[in-house]
Amino acid sequence: xxxxLGVAKNSYLQTLRQPVYGIIVLVTLGGLAIAPTxxxxxxxxxxxxxxxxxxxxxxxxxxxxxxFAASSVLNNEIDDKTVLSVAAKPVARSVFxxxxxxxxxxxxxxxxxxxxxxxxxxxxxxxxxxxYEKSDLTVILLGLIPLASMLIxxxxxxxxxxxxxxxxxxxxxxxxGSISTLVLLAIDRDWKIQAYExxxxxxxxxxxxxxxxxxxxxxxxxPDAGQAHLTGHKGVIxxxxxxxxxxxxxxxxxxxxxxSIVWKNNCRFLADKARELQGSEVFKSAVLILGALGLxxxxxxxxxxxxxxxxxxxxxxxxxxxxxxxxxxxxxxADAGATWARIAANALPNFQMFxxxxxxxxxxxxxxxxxxxxxxxxxxxxxxxxxxxxxxxETREVG
Numbered sequence: 190x191x192x193x194l195g196v197a198k199n200s201y202l203q204t205l206r207q208p209v210y211g212i213i214v215l216v217t218l219g220g221l222a223i224a225p226t227x228x229x230x231x232x233x234x235x236x237x238x239x240x241x242x243x244x245x246x247x248x249x250x251x252x253x254x255x256x257f258a259a260s261s262v263l264n265n266e267i268d269d270k271t272v273l274s275v276a277a278k279p280v281a282r283s284v285f286x287x288x289x290x291x292x293x294x295x296x297x298x299x300x301x302x303x304x305x306x307x308x309x310x311x312x313x314x315x316x317x318x319x320x321y322e323k324s325d326l327t328v329i330l331l332g333l334i335p336l337a338s339m340l341i342x343x344x345x346x347x348x349x350x351x352x353x354x355x356x357x358x359x360x361x362x363x364x365x366g367s368i369s370t371l372v373l374l375a376i377d378r379d380w381k382i383q384a385y386e387x388x389x390x391x392x393x394x395x396x397x398x399x400x401x402x403x404x405x406x407x408x409x410x411x412p413d414a415g416q417a418h419l420t421g422h423k424g425v426i427x428x429x430x431x432x433x434x435x436x437x438x439x440x441x442x443x444x445x446x447x448x449s450i451v452w453k454n455n456c457r458f459l460a461d462k463a464r465e466l467q468g469s470e471v472f473k474s475a476v477l478i479l480g481a482l483g484l485x486x487x488x489x490x491x492x493x494x495x496x497x498x499x500x501x502x503x504x505x506x507x508x509x510x511x512x513x514x515x516x517x518x519x520x521x522x523a524d525a526g527a528t529w530a531r532i533a534a535n536a537l538p539n540f541q542m543f544x545x546x547x548x549x550x551x552x553x554x555x556x557x558x559x560x561x562x563x564x565x566x567x568x569x570x571x572x573x574x575x576x577x578x579x580x581x582x583e584t585r586e587v588g
Contacts, residue, residue, distance in 0.1 A: 192280050193288045200292025204258045205299070211355020213257070214300045217250040218336070218362075221307045225316045235316035241546050243308040244474055248509075248544075250304055251297055251482035256505050258293045259489035260498040267494075267585065283579045286490065290575055294486045299363065301482060305475050306366045307332070312471065313373065325378045332373075335365035387466070388425040389459035395447035403446055407432075407439045408459065428459055433469040434554050435460040464552040473555045474545040480567040481543035485509070487571040488538070491578035494585055512540030538570060 204210055221243060228238040263286075314328040343358035377383050394410060401410060412424035428435060435443075440460045444453045488508050492501040515537050523530035542563050545555055 193284050193291070196280070196285055196288025197291040197295065200262045200289045201295045202292075203262055204254075204293055204296035205356045205359065206353055207257065207261055208355060209257050209261075210254065210296065210300070211359055213250060213253050214303060214359055215355070217246060217300070217304050218307050221246055221304060221311050222333075224311055225314060229316045229318065235318050236312070237550065239316055240312060240471060240549065243311060244471075244478060244546060247301060247304050247308065247475060247478050248481065251301060251478070252485060252505060252509060254297050254300055255293070255482065255485040255489040256498065256502040258296055259289075259486065259493040260501055262289050262293060263490060264493040264497055264501070282582050286494070286579050286582050287575060290487060290490050290571075290578075293490065294483055297482050297486060298479060299359075301475075301479050303359065303363060303366060306370045308471075308475070309370060310373065312468075327373060327376060327378055327380060331369040335369050336362055339365055385430040387428050387430065387459060387462040389455050389462065390425050391452070391455055392423045394422045394424065395449045395452050397447045405439075405442070407435065407443060426455065426459055428463045430463070430466060430468060434464040434466075434552070436554050470545070470549055470553075470555050473557070473560050474549060476560055477543040477545055477555075477563055480564045481540050483567050483571055484538055484540070484543075484574075487574035487578070491574045491581065494578050494581040508538055509540055512538045513544060514541075515539050516541045539566075542566060 224239055224242050224246075228242055229235050231238045310328045310332040314325045317324065339358050339361040343352075343354050343361060346352040346357055347354040375383055388411075391410070394412075398404075398410075404410065408426045408428050410422070410424055410426050412422040440456060443456045446452070485505055485508070489501050489505050492504045496504070515534055516539065519530050519534045519537070523534045548555055
């Protein structure tokens with residue numbers, strides 16, 4: 190275990206110190222920062238385009254980092270014979286490759302986390318779709334100022350202490366960006382404490398709903414001042430954002446509490462408001478993309494045991510392209526009874542499992558149970574790829 194952690198730590202730091210790592214991360218952060226201006230020209234909801242573009246950027250960043258990092262920490266070491274310094278020690282090749290996998294994935298997860306912070310800030314700011322909409326100064330101040338200051342501070346540390354510039358900036362922004370995000374999570378755009386709830390006015394509450402327990406915790410009712418003891422209260426129904434969007438089953442239950450058309454419409458309006466936020470669903474989507482990046486890391490590392498950078502990149506690109514079409518092209522053929530299609534559908538990596546843009550477009554709720562099963566699929570498939578990589582590496586001549 191000590192050897193495994195040592196190799197993983199060394200690979201993690203080695204990846205962070207690569208100039209291409211810092212360049213890819215900074216380009217990604219810059220691209221996300223200007224995304225609201227790029228996506229402001231659609232004929233539909235610009236914020237949906239912003240969300241889809243942001244999630245795509247996370248996947249593309251991970252694709253490039255997986256290829257460059259895997260090639261750097263493994264294939265280049267084999268070609269330069271520097272791997273002999275480890276192979277000459279009592280470190281099994283399986284432990285060596287496993288440590289490389291964990292180290293590279295840790296570096297990719299760090300970049301994914303940073304990009305996720307910026308994506309949250311960008312989605313919170315949103316696209317200014319009308320002249321009356323104003324910029325969110327909280328995001329601008331707490332997002333741009335830390336990044337700009339870390340760019341300058343990183344240059345100072347590089348000049349005074351010869352610290353590597355790009356890795357230093359990345360690690361500094363990892364700290365300041367996390368602090369800024371925590372502050373943004375606590376306040377709204379008016380610098381007030383964030384309520385984290387959506388409300389819908391009810392005037393009045395149907396008389397059939399006299400017991401708050403009927404809501405089953407899905408929503409809560411807050412009567413207006415002076416209305417608490419009157420029949421047919423006036424007030425608002427509230428949905429806490431941390432509970433996520435209202436599912437169709439819960440919505441049908443709420444609407445069935447009263448035959449009133451007004452009540453049914455109020456429930457629908459509240460559900461639509463909760464689903465438009467999609468904060469928790471975007472977070473789950475980003476977590477699932479991290480699972481896809483874990484799969485890509487395993488593919489890239491297995492390929493790097495034998496191939497160079499460009500070949501590894503083409504294999505990873507093909508894996509993503511094929512993996513996103515398995516359910517749409519190969520799976521229907523398999524359902525029709527083709528044996529080869531059944532084998533291919535089960536053997537090929539299914540990246541569509543991690544890509545939730547379609548679900549977000551339909552305002553669907555992503556269950557945490559699904560996220561868990563998808564991450565389990567990632568772990569099992571990555572283990573298989575790791576074993577394949579170990580088999581390829583065991584017979585690779587490194588001397």
